[in-house]
Amino acid sequence: VLTACGGDENASGESDDSGGNEIQEKTIKFSHVVAENTPKHQGALAMKEYIEEESDGKITVEIYPNSSLFGDQDEYQNLVSNNVQFIAPDISKFVGNNPQFNVPSLPFAFDNDAAALAFWDGDKGQEIMSSLTDDGVLGLYVWPNGGKHLTNNERPIESPDDLEGLKFRTQGGQVLEAIYSEMGAGSESIPFGELYTALDQGVVEGQENTFSNIESKKFDEVQKYMTVMNHTRVDYGLFTNTEFWDSLNEPTKEIVEAGVEEGTEVAREKAKALNDEGYEIIKERGNVEITELSPEQVQDFRDALQPVWNEYEDEIGSDVYEAVRAAND
Numbered sequence: 001v002l003t004a005c006g007g008d009e010n011a012s013g014e015s016d017d018s019g020g021n022e023i024q025e026k027t028i029k030f031s032h033v034v035a036e037n038t039p040k041h042q043g044a045l046a047m048k049e050y051i052e053e054e055s056d057g058k059i060t061v062e063i064y065p066n067s068s069l070f071g072d073q074d075e076y077q078n079l080v081s082n083n084v085q086f087i088a089p090d091i092s093k094f095v096g097n098n099p100q101f102n103v104p105s106l107p108f109a110f111d112n113d114a115a116a117l118a119f120w121d122g123d124k125g126q127e128i129m130s131s132l133t134d135d136g137v138l139g140l141y142v143w144p145n146g147g148k149h150l151t152n153n154e155r156p157i158e159s160p161d162d163l164e165g166l167k168f169r170t171q172g173g174q175v176l177e178a179i180y181s182e183m184g185a186g187s188e189s190i191p192f193g194e195l196y197t198a199l200d201q202g203v204v205e206g207q208e209n210t211f212s213n214i215e216s217k218k219f220d221e222v223q224k225y226m227t228v229m230n231h232t233r234v235d236y237g238l239f240t241n242t243e244f245w246d247s248l249n250e251p252t253k254e255i256v257e258a259g260v261e262e263g264t265e266v267a268r269e270k271a272k273a274l275n276d277e278g279y280e281i282i283k284e285r286g287n288v289e290i291t292e293l294s295p296e297q298v299q300d301f302r303d304a305l306q307p308v309w310n311e312y313e314d315e316i317g318s319d320v321y322e323a324v325r326a327a328n329d
């Protein structure tokens, strides 16, 4: 039996019958950084329930939310080392491995979750999701969270000029950085698990996130203003370790694969509802003054951020840009 913080080398549960016809005994770890009432955790939970039930308890799935096992800084490395078998980080955190993971950060790239998923389920998206194989990492599915919104402590944000001189926390990545510098603001990448404290202590004045993340982590307690923007997105890549995946015999893999599909379905189904619900709760709590932009004001942000698209076209690829546009049709 594995304990919560043991860096057990056998986390994937070594088993002698990987070529056999019996379901293998396995303990699978799924680590993530967000709270329980989020699309990512709900997807992970559906995966766990399916796999444990279908394997008659032979496979155990341990979920570690809230950065309780690994945080942004070390979850990928621990997947590579097979200390954890599933992670589902915000794709924009992989830009160091492949700049094409900047796609969710391209300003106003997708009209909605369906368009984002059409891109990630399509050829270009799949190609990007498969780009970590050299690290022994297998990309499975993209789980949406949704559009991000701006919160800050200084002033209501209604136009690009309003960001001038402020510093925002980002998930990381060149495109997010460019977005802020285009509007005369600064940015700093800070791990999700440290964000509440960073906002509370004024390390940064603001941040961008989905309603679901703002609500479940109570960022509105330490922020004064929120602008509904939908300018960038949080989308998750569900990744597993190839060595673990290849260690599964046929009946075991069948169950795990079906569990992954079940989790994907639930995460995709729940994302919008959880964000809508999060928005309502933030409004009810009344901690932040909320700005909803008019279509003209949104257009001002689109225009101001157009140079970011041009700046990154070579690095991300015009074929990728084309696939992003096609996904919205």
Ligand code: LMR
Binding pocket: 033, 034, 089, 090, 145, 171, 191, 192, 208, 209, 213, 234
């Ligand atoms: C963030 O770091 O703000 C988000 O990407 C966290 C998450 O996994 O949703």
